[in-house]
Amino acid sequence: MAKDKTVYVCDNCGQESPKWIGKCPSCGAWNSFKEFVVRKDTAVTAGGWTAGQPSGSVLPVRSRPLPVGAIEAADEPRIDMRDAELNRVLGGGLVPGSLILLGGEPGIGKSTLVLQTVLRLTDKRVLYVSGEESARQLRLRADRLIRYSGERMKSDFSNSLENTSCLVVCETVLEQIFVHIKNERPQLVIIDSIQTIMTETVDSSPGSVSQVRECAAALLKFAKESNIPVILIGHINKEGTLAGPKVLEHIVDAVLQFEGDQHYLYRILRSIKNRFGSTSELGIYEMRQDGLRQVSNPSELLLSESHEGLSGVAISSAIEGVRPFLIETQALVSTAAYGTPQRSATGFDLRRLNMLLAVLEKRVGFKLAQKDVFLNIAGGLRVTDPAIDLSVIAAVLSSNVDTGIESGICMAGEVGLSGEIRPVNRIEQRVAEAEKLGFRQMLVPRHNLQGFDASKLKIELIPVRKVEEALRALFG
Numbered sequence: 001m002a003k004d005k006t007v008y009v010c011d012n013c014g015q016e017s018p019k020w021i022g023k024c025p026s027c028g029a030w031n032s033f034k035e036f037v038v039r040k041d042t043a044v045t046a047g048g049w050t051a052g053q054p055s056g057s058v059l060p061v062r063s064r065p066l067p068v069g070a071i072e073a074a075d076e077p078r079i080d081m082r083d084a085e086l087n088r089v090l091g092g093g094l095v096p097g098s099l100i101l102l103g104g105e106p107g108i109g110k111s112t113l114v115l116q117t118v119l120r121l122t123d124k125r126v127l128y129v130s131g132e133e134s135a136r137q138l139r140l141r142a143d144r145l146i147r148y149s150g151e152r153m154k155s156d157f158s159n160s161l162e163n164t165s166c167l168v169v170c171e172t173v174l175e176q177i178f179v180h181i182k183n184e185r186p187q188l189v190i191i192d193s194i195q196t197i198m199t200e201t202v203d204s205s206p207g208s209v210s211q212v213r214e215c216a217a218a219l220l221k222f223a224k225e226s227n228i229p230v231i232l233i234g235h236i237n238k239e240g241t242l243a244g245p246k247v248l249e250h251i252v253d254a255v256l257q258f259e260g261d262q263h264y265l266y267r268i269l270r271s272i273k274n275r276f277g278s279t280s281e282l283g284i285y286e287m288r289q290d291g292l293r294q295v296s297n298p299s300e301l302l303l304s305e306s307h308e309g310l311s312g313v314a315i316s317s318a319i320e321g322v323r324p325f326l327i328e329t330q331a332l333v334s335t336a337a338y339g340t341p342q343r344s345a346t347g348f349d350l351r352r353l354n355m356l357l358a359v360l361e362k363r364v365g366f367k368l369a370q371k372d373v374f375l376n377i378a379g380g381l382r383v384t385d386p387a388i389d390l391s392v393i394a395a396v397l398s399s400n401v402d403t404g405i406e407s408g409i410c411m412a413g414e415v416g417l418s419g420e421i422r423p424v425n426r427i428e429q430r431v432a433e434a435e436k437l438g439f440r441q442m443l444v445p446r447h448n449l450q451g452f453d454a455s456k457l458k459i460e461l462i463p464v465r466k467v468e469e470a471l472r473a474l475f476g
Contacts (some may be wrong), residue, residue: 009213010027012246016354020083025437084285086113088323089256090256097227097229102233111133112145122165126188129189131196131206162179167186188221194248208370254274267286303327303328315329315409315411333373333399337436356392357416359415391412397471409440412445424445425449440459442461443464444464446463446465
């Protein structure tokens with residue numbers, strides 16, 4: 001039997017080293033190497049070759065390489081999660097045999113989202129493995145979901161509890177979890193959470209780099225061989241990234257980030273990695289007493305009705321994934337109280353805000369060098385769509401001159417360094433969303449109107465080519 005081997009692994013990127021080093025040569029992180037012991041029962045020669053092996057002999061293997069055209073592939077139907085937002089983020093449903101990682105801050109609602117989803121799956125046998133909560137705590141949470149839900153949801157939840165399609169087990173040892181899976185034969189496995197699971201083959205505490213990596217690799221092997229999907233719930237560290245080694249994100253098939261401010265009612269489910277769909281999709285939920293409610297029309301939820309006559313507020317038509325929605329861009333410009341002016345942005349890239357302020361000063365002539373500028377995307381959202389550049393500039397200028405933008409006007413356009421309004425993608429969906437919510441006018445890039453038929457629209461489209469034209473149309 002071979003001796004145990006000590007290996008040092010970077011907690012940030014998964015780089016291995018035979019000895020401890022202060023700075024990771026791969027990612028540059030300091031003091032990130034953790035020690036763990038690898039036990040090897042048998043010694044394996046490099047490539048499976050042994051000394052004196054004839055070159056023409058065929059060694060026994062577990063699998064045989066096949067040409068791509070000879071591989072049998074069938075389109076397996078995805079599992080409907082009975083949640084339109086979750087299905088959209090997953091790419092149309094849960095793929096059989098996939099390994100999904102759901103991460104988020106403590107108390108954001110990860111366990112609530114998973115529990116209320118599996119309670120709706122009355123036709124699927126689900127095994128919920130809880131390593132953090134007791135079975136009684138899970139039952140109390142399920143009763144709370146039923147107590148505050150509507151009549152339709154109440155009947156669905158009650159039927160699911162009576163049919164006992166969701167089985168709960170409190171276990172933290174991976175080997176015992178596989179025994180429960182073998183005995184119960186579920187169609188879906190939930191692990192809450194991966195940081196509490198440990199395997200007896202690794203000599204370290206639960207949540208360490210070695211435990212998380214080995215447990216995730218074993219669950220991935222189980223999911224691929226049995227074709228049973230597994231959903232892992234993960235923690236978030238203080239830097240805002242998923243706890244554990246970086247290889248955890250490489251192992252799983254999809255990484256879903258559940259984010260949002262606890263002071264807001266809204267929660268955003270964002271896809272960071274997805275091997276079976278797009279990574280630009282997002283789902284929006286509203287936290288209520290009866291759990292997380294799906295928001296089918298986020299525009300009406302994100303727009304407040306109290307901004308009429310107020311300065312520093314502009315409405316923009318943004319797109320995240322395939323979904324268009326209108327959001328409020330709020331800005332506050334004031335005289336700098338100290339020598340150095342402040343620049344602050346919530347839900348928007350601060351470097352892009354500095355670029356837009358430089359465009360305003362260079363191309364339009366507004367002096368903002370000695371003024372504080374604060375920007376906020378209402379609703380706790382973080383938007384990366386460059387089409388909201390025009391609304392950012394409009395909100396900043398509106399607050400600077402203390403003049404409100406007329407109600408019923410929205411806009412979409414990317415701002416270039418020379419002050420031009422660049423075209424944006426999928427202008428038809430943006431215009432349709434603004435028209436549906438009753439907006440009368442919309443500022444759009446002039447180039448987007450080439451070949452665009454606006455004769456049947458009830459909303460007036462105002463083409464703009466430069467920032468000066470847009471500001472002249474808004475403020476006269």
